[in-house]
Amino acid sequence: MLRDITIGQYYPADSVIHKLDPRTKLMATMVYILSLFLFRSLAGFAAVTLGLFLVILLSKVPFGYMVKGLKAIVVILLITVIFNLFLTPGEPLISFWKLRITEEGLKNAGFMAVRLIYLILGSSILTLTTTPNQLTDGLEKSLRPLNKIHVPVHEIAMMMSIALRFIPILIEETDKIMKAQLARGADFESGNLVKKAKAMVPLLVPLFISAFRRANDLALAMEARCYHGGDGRTKMKPLKYKGIDGIAYLLVGGYFAAVILLRRFL
Amino acid sequence: MNFIEARKLVHEYIRRDEDDNVESILTALDGVDLDVKEGEFVAILGHNGSGKSTLAKHLNVLLKASSGTLWVNGKDTKDESSLWDIRQSAGMVFQNPDNQIIASVVEEDVAFGPENIGVPTSEIWKRVERSLKSVGMIQYREHSPNRLSGGQKQRVAIAGVMAMEPKCIVLDEPTAMLDPNGRREVLDAVGQLNKEKGVTIILITHYMEEVIRADRVYVMDNGKVVMHGTPRAIFSQVDALKSYRLDVPQITLLAYELRKAGVPVPEGILTRQELVEALCRLF
Known part of the structure; x- marks a missing residue:
């Protein structure tokens, strides 16, 4: 689903x-x-x-x-x-x-x-x-004037493209955690709304933890590849x-x- | 001067409580000396918690030493101004392939590094093509990384580092999350880069089989370098390796047991071929 x-x-x-x-x-x-x-x-x-x-x-x-x-x-x-x-x-x-x-x-x-x-x-x-990439590129470039009033345009665009990259990964991860919790007897289906919402806790907590860990890893990997913000960056596809x-x-x-x-x- | 020179490198992880008092100090690196020449293939072996990943992060200045000195490509890592130079000359590949691919198209991810260091557009295209070819991934340039296998993703990550044209690549357990096929793919690609392009390789791993192709091996335990030498010299000391909780490759172990049982095979046998030849010579 x-x-x-x-x-x-x-x-x-x-x-x-x-x-x-x-x-x-x-x-x-x-x-x-x-x-x-x-x-x-x-x-x-x-x-x-x-x-x-x-x-x-x-x-x-x-x-x-x-x-x-x-x-x-x-x-x-x-x-x-x-x-x-x-x-x-x-x-x-x-x-x-x-x-x-x-x-x-x-x-x-x-x-x-x-x-x-x-x-x-x-x-x-x-x-x-x-494509999502073109879209974020386009947004970044059209919104560039906002940089003057200290809107972090490049950072926002970078966040958007990273979010798009990680959506399928996190969905897959959610699927995996869901199956793991089901195997341990978790019940996501029955009960009223409150009960269902409560049942999501064992799904969301591990998901959040793993998302933070990924974010940390990704930040390290980006730094290791000399990422230091939008200044002085060139583009492969300008x-x-x-x-x-x-x-x-x-x-x-x-x-x-x-x-x-x-x-x-x- | 060597490409990498570490002298008495110490790194301490300091845990503090809410009032900023030191709660505990964990010494991850404890006086490490390391020398790597340009073009060498050096493996760093160690069990979990031996400090090998901490060492890797120092080589890329993702961490700073508590004391001691580290020179990379003739530059002192304490010098803030040479930070980007060092990161460019010593690229780094991490364990989890998913968490180091930034873009949603393979070629755009490879371009990420060169984009950051301000390479002109036309040159980026050339570099992307060259580095994807060097790891054998050129036919996937327009694919989404999500559809690739673990080994392929890791090769894309290596291409991403290669596109920055580093002199050295540090690989921090690049095969830990891969299946045997993916592991072979990645190691073959790394070996090829070392032989054909002369890239200095520092491979950090706890799989003993992977260090056989290395020129030299450092073994770490508890933040210290405890052994170092050629793979053959290292593997002939089976008892010492066992005491550092490292598994010796099966062939080497077999040869070792045969020697112990009185069969006169030479010390430090690394491959099946060598053992077969040694045994044939006996009879």
Whole structure:
């Protein structure tokens, strides 16, 4: 069950979107998310939809694969829709018992659902077409200006990439400890919530101890390989903007302008 | 001057209570003298708690001596300013392969060391390729380390050190967590680096079989160097080795028992081949 966790899942393919610089993709995703909350009319909605599906097509990631990511938000989606549907004041369309559905409610619920779905689809394009390493590299470089106000950007990026490296190792370890404790008669399944939570203690304590030990070992190994922070470090794969990144920036700019104009005039 | 020179090296682990009073002192290294020439293959043998891992950490300046001196590549380890030089010239490989691989792609992990010392990008690519080839892992360059076997991971770790172009590699029980196949892979890779590239090797282990290819062997017990010499000279002293809780390789033990029982085979036999030849000569 623990093996099903996939964080930062990457879908390898040879597409224009895959080849873009991670910084471009981060920027585009930000703009896209902003645009989701700007459109008010059907015309704006159409523009956003057009943009999204164009990018999905370009990314060569199968649509079915992306939709799978939506499963995680079904509950949130339902709650949002129900609240918007029944609790928006206005002219009632249908009313029964104490509930009534208004025209505004219908509109709000519809747009909110679309926004959420588009939000997940749009941001999953980023993680599906960018390897975790590229992503942390991109974050590190785009956030570099924050260094001036003493945000340890390099350290945060390093922590993220180490965390990604150790997730599968720690999952495997959890599995191992779980089996070892089961063999000694531990019971993780039965009982109420409190009992189940208590049963996790013999799992978590060894896991924490071993994680700390690993961290200590890793720190030594990094020091032995001359790691001393981000200063004076070079990169094997430095990020470099290419021609397509320029085009992408132009297209994203155009898209954003279109969404704003549609919000103004339509 | 030798590549590594230790004189009367002492290291004490001091345990303090809450009020900073010394509770107990554990002397892990007790006046160790060590000399290693460039290009040599030296093995350091010892039982658990003999101080061999502490010694290894000194060679990379991960620990500092309580007293005594240690010179690595002509530089005094007490000198703060030569810390990175020393770490670059004497690389280190640790016991647990999982806990020393930093990146999630093999080639990026190998690049970690050169990146830290500021090697230009184009040169990093060359070094990564060269060092992955030297341990026979070039075909795995784009793999995730999680999918590799223990021996392969350890070879990646060695490549990661090689990419910093050190003169010497210190291996601290690199095979302790590996199966026999992985152990052979790693030792073959290490032996090859020593012979073909002239890299000085310091192998720390408690497996006696692994020290046979070494040029010289140091045996440690209780923080002291108790024996030192060629593997042949060391292995001829079976009783002494036993008293330091070390297991003698089976072939050597057999030859020793045969000698004791009155069969005139020479002292210090290391390999099966040697024993066969010695026995054939008798009859």
